[in-house]
Amino acid sequence: METRGRSESSTPINPPHPKVLTSSSPKTQYLILYNFCSAIAWLVVLGRVLLLVPLVGFGRTYKGVGTFAKWTQTMALLEVVHAATGIVRAPISTTLMQVASRILLVWPVTNTFPHLAKSAAYSSMLIAWSVTEVIRYSYFTLSLSGFTPKFMTWLRYNAFYVLYPLGISSECWLIYKAIEPAKSIRQEYAWLLQAILGIYVPGSYILFTHMMRQRRKVMRGKQVKKA
Numbered sequence: 001m002e003t004r005g006r007s008e009s010s011t012p013i014n015p016p017h018p019k020v021l022t023s024s025s026p027k028t029q030y031l032i033l034y035n036f037c038s039a040i041a042w043l044v045v046l047g048r049v050l051l052l053v054p055l056v057g058f059g060r061t062y063k064g065v066g067t068f069a070k071w072t073q074t075m076a077l078l079e080v081v082h083a084a085t086g087i088v089r090a091p092i093s094t095t096l097m098q099v100a101s102r103i104l105l106v107w108p109v110t111n112t113f114p115h116l117a118k119s120a121a122y123s124s125m126l127i128a129w130s131v132t133e134v135i136r137y138s139y140f141t142l143s144l145s146g147f148t149p150k151f152m153t154w155l156r157y158n159a160f161y162v163l164y165p166l167g168i169s170s171e172c173w174l175i176y177k178a179i180e181p182a183k184s185i186r187q188e189y190a191w192l193l194q195a196i197l198g199i200y201v202p203g204s205y206i207l208f209t210h211m212m213r214q215r216r217k218v219m220r221g222k223q224v225k226k227a
Contacts, residue, residue: 027087032144034078039137041072046130053123061126062110062117069126070106077103094210097203102129104196105171109178112185116177121170128167135159157215164211168204172197 048065056064076099083090105125110117139156142148175197182190 028144031088032141035137035141035144038072038075039134039141041068041075042130042133042137045069045072045126046134049123049126049130058120058123059118061123062114065126066110066114066117069129070111073102073106073129094207098207101171101200101203105174109174109193113178113181116174116181119173119177121173121177124166125170125174128163128170132160132163132167153218157211157218160208160211160215164204164208168200172200175200 045065045068048068049061052061052064079088079090080092080096080099082088083092083095110122116122135152135155139148139152142152175193179190179193179197182193
């Protein structure tokens with residue numbers, strides 16, 4: 001589900017002081033590398049989508065970026081491992097929910113029914129995902145390195161107001177369209193997709209309000225510092 005409820009899923013349990021670099025820590029080095037590589041990968045996805053759509057249209061987006069986007073998103077399974085092992089301070093429930101919903105879209109839905117990816121919804125979904133992830137991973141890379149520009153913090157905790165509706169509506173449309181072709185495989189498959197679509201409404205609310213709480217916490221902290 002498109003809310004990036006994993007807002008702290010790539011930061012260490014004891015984040016470094018903003019003015020002190022902790023690159024000597026193996027854990028911090030690993031997380032910086034992970035976040036940096038993830039930011040670059042999603043920037044590639046975003047660049048390809050923005051290039052392909054005006055040149056060849058929505059119908060060719062999946063062919064041009066689908067495989068790369070699929071594996072880029074699959075790499076995020078590491079974040080579940082990070083949360084489960086305590087490498088980062090992230091609730092395993094919201095992290096798993098977020099990653100699982102994304103995996104559903106790139107594997108059981110668009111990978112199984114690639115014709116669905118010819119729609120504008122697939123491209124808009126990737127745009128929402130990639131912009132969100134470039135901001136999120138860049139934010140973590142900088143903060144772990146001891147430097148977080150104010151504009152990056154503002155983007156991190158405000159852009160989701162626009163990106164979330166775009167992403168979640170695109171995801172729901174793709175899942176809805178996958179229900180009918182899923183019946184040709186197994187009726188149970190279609191029922192499962194219907195159930196997942198029904199879960200999206202309360203699930204989206206939970207993740208979105210989770211992000212709003214984190215935003216209030218961060219923004220309140222900045223106001224206290226200014227005072």
